[in-house]
Amino acid sequence: DAKTTQPDSMESTEGETVHLPCSHATISGNEYIYWYRQVPLQGPEYVTHGLQQNTTNSMAFLAIASDRKSSTLILPHVSLRDAAVYHCILDSGGSNAKLTFGKGTKLSVKS
Amino acid sequence: GGIITQTPKFLIGQEGQKLTLKCQQNFNHDTMYWYRQDSGKGLRLIYYSITENDLQKGDLSEGYDASREKKSSFSLTVTSAQKNEMAVFLCASSDWGGYAEQFFGPGTRLTVL
Numbered sequence: 001d002a003k004t005t006q007p008d009s010m011e012s013t014e015g016e017t018v019h020l021p022c023s024h025a026t027i028s029g030n031e032y033i034y035w036y037r038q039v040p041l042q043g044p045e046y047v048t049h050g051l052q053q054n055t056t057n058s059m060a061f062l063a064i065a066s067d068r069k070s071s072t073l074i075l076p077h078v079s080l081r082d083a084a085v086y087h088c089i090l091d092s093g094g095s096n097a098k099l100t101f102g103k104g105t106k107l108s109v110k111s
Numbered sequence: 112g113g114i115i116t117q118t119p120k121f122l123i124g125q126e127g128q129k130l131t132l133k134c135q136q137n138f139n140h141d142t143m144y145w146y147r148q149d150s151g152k153g154l155r156l157i158y159y160s161i162t163e164n165d166l167q168k169g170d171l172s173e174g175y176d177a178s179r180e181k182k183s184s185f186s187l188t189v190t191s192a193q194k195n196e197m198a199v200f201l202c203a204s205s206d207w208g209g210y211a212e213q214f215f216g217p218g219t220r221l222t223v224l
Contacts, residue, residue, distance in 0.1 A: 034212075043115075043201045043215025044154070087153070099213060100170070101146075101153035 003027075004088045009106040012078050020073040020105055022088030027068050030092045034099065035062065035073050037084040044087065044101070047073065075107075083109040113138035115216035117202050123222045130189040132219045134202030143185035144203040144213065147171055154201060160185055192223045 005023040012018045024033065035047040048055055048062045050071070055062045061074040075082055087104040116135045124130045136143065142161050146154040146169075156169030158177035166177055174196075176188040185202060199220050203213040 041217070043203070043218055044213075045215070046212035049212070099154070100156065101148075103151070103153055 003090050003100075004102060006086075006088055006102070006105045008103065009108065011108045011110065013110045014079055015077055018075040018078050018082075018107065020075070020086050020088075020107065021070065022072070023070050024088070024090055025069045027090055028092060031090040032092070033062070033064060033068075033071050034087075034089040034091060035060070036087045036089065036099075036101070038087070038104070039084045047086070078107075078109050080109050080111060083107055113140075113214070115202055115204060115214055117200075117216040117219050119219060120217065121220050121222075123224065124189075124192045126192055126194055126223055128192045128223075130192055130221070132187045132189075132200055132202075132221075134185045134187070134216060135183055136185075136202075136204040136214070136216075137183065138204055138214060139182070140204035140206055140214075141182070142205045143179065144205075145169075145175075145177060145185065145187045146201045146203065148199045148201060148218075150198070157187065157200075189221070192221075194223050197222050 032049050032051050034049040036044040038044040047059050050062045050064050063072045085104040085106050087101045089099050118133045144159040145157040148154050155171045157171045157175050159167050160179040163182050178186045199218040201218045202216040205213045
């Protein structure tokens with residue numbers, strides 16, 4: 001069973017702010033929420049992660065619902081370079097994070 | 112900054128052949144991983160290693176061997192290549208201690224004839 005649910009695809013236009021949703025209704029208390037993105041012919045790239053509080057970095061803002069059953073990755077002012085498949089992943093870490101990626105959301109960006 | 116190098120970038124083999132993929136990282140990370148990605152699908156963990164000479168099986172270890180010869184290198188061997196193994200193999204590394212971001216290499220694209 002998939003632990004996270006994401007839309008298959010989303011479309012946007014350059015300069016827009018994009019909200020990528022992720023549902024994780026059965027998340028455990030010790031599971032972190034990770035976001036990675038992947039462009040064709042390259043390996044995945046870490047975007048951000050969080051546990052309970054919203055987080056922000058140079059790439060994105062991660063909004064986590066108060067019940068932690070969903071999260072939203074917010075990409076401000078997207079450019080063509082932000083077109084990628086975005087993966088929302090849960091992992092409790094422990095000895096080491098062993099990430100399992102699903103299909104993710106394919107974000108298209110139009111000029 | 113650092114970099115992860117995977118060799119070769121493209122690997123063509125014959126069905127039944129033993130094939131070896133190599134990965135090097137200069138982050139000085141403790142943990143290294145091998146993932147497999149089939150076309151249009153997500154990543155699945157094959158093997159990981161938390162330190163030199165350590166090996167841990169992932170969800171997809173059957174049909175593969177791995178070797179962590181030194182901290183900076185991690186090799187993956189396909190013991191007997193099968194036609195349904197045409198995929199991209201991705202190597203990654205991270206610091207010890209979980210909750211750590213993983214850095215990925217560009218991948219090795221395997222084709223079995």
